[in-house]
Amino acid sequence: MARRSRPTRDRQxxxxxxxxxxxxxNYFDYVLGRFLNDKRGIQKKLTIKTKIGIHPDHAKRELCRARENYDCVIFLCDLERPNLVPGDVxxxxxxxxxxxSYNSRQQPWHIFYNMPSIEYWYILHCECCTRAFPDSRAAENHLRRNWLPEYEKPMPRNCxxxxxxxxxxxxxLQNNRNAQPLGQLRYSIPSCRDATNPYSALKDIIKILLDL
Structure with missing residues (x-):
């Protein structure tokens, strides 16, 4: 009788x-990692390694030196304000x-944006907000005034x-899907064609990481 093969566990x-x-x-380290692993289950554990503000070529060198293989690379940037000078754009x-340029089938590289900042995503935790923000400070003030009086960067700082x-x-996620902001950006970015003011790509990032 042939020996029954053991079921193989998905690679982390x-x-x-x-x-x-x-x-x-901090949001990835303290919130999103826990949220995604609760959704994915113990058999499909996801590890997220986070870095701050490194250039793509530095990220590529670090990945080449790493002992582990990474399944995807994500850059998350804040646009900060809707009106940028041509040089900034x-x-x-x-x-x-x-x-x-580093994207490949074996290791997809993505870049996503918040407009004006991650604080808009924080606001979506509490309301389906569609108002346009002139800059990131206005989004912070809205969050602090309406939902989280004690908010200060870089919250969350702990569990x-x-x-x-x-x-x-x-x-x-639900508020992000339902929101239909009316504010338009005065510049276009090829990798962010549908960006509005406000805008958050966290729902797209979460989908990618759930599907890994």
Whole structure:
């Protein structure tokens, strides 16, 4: 009688994330990692390694030195404000093009944006907000004034502060899907054609990481 083969366990999935700042890094470390692994289950564990503000070529060198294989690379950037001078827009486009130059079928590289900042995503944890923000400070003030008076960067700074966000990620996803902001950007970015003011790509990032 042939020996029954043992079921094979899926290899642990890994994602390398580059953020603009410590606030975004903390959200991935303290909130999104827990949320995604709760959804994926113990047999499909996901490990997220986060870095702050490194250039795409630095990220590529670090990945080449790593002992582990990473299944995808994600850059998350804040656009900060809807009105940028042409030089800033060109720098954003050049940066996006460099990120995409490392893209491959074996290891997809993605770049996503928040407009104006991750604080809009935080707001979506609490309401389906469609108002346009002139800059990231206005989004911070809206969050602090209406929902989280104690908010300050780089929250969440620990697991206790993360609980507020962790309990509301599903609400944020639903609000993100339902929101239809009317504010338009005055510039276009090839990798962000549907961006509005406000805008968050966290729902797209979450989908990618759930599907890994």
């Amino acid at each position: 999935k890994r994602c390398f994330v580059v953020c603009d700042g410590e606030t975004e890094k 060109q720098r954003i486009r050049n940066f996006a093009a460099e990120v995409k 206790t502060e993360a609980e507020f966000f962790l309990a509301k990620v599903d609400d944020a």
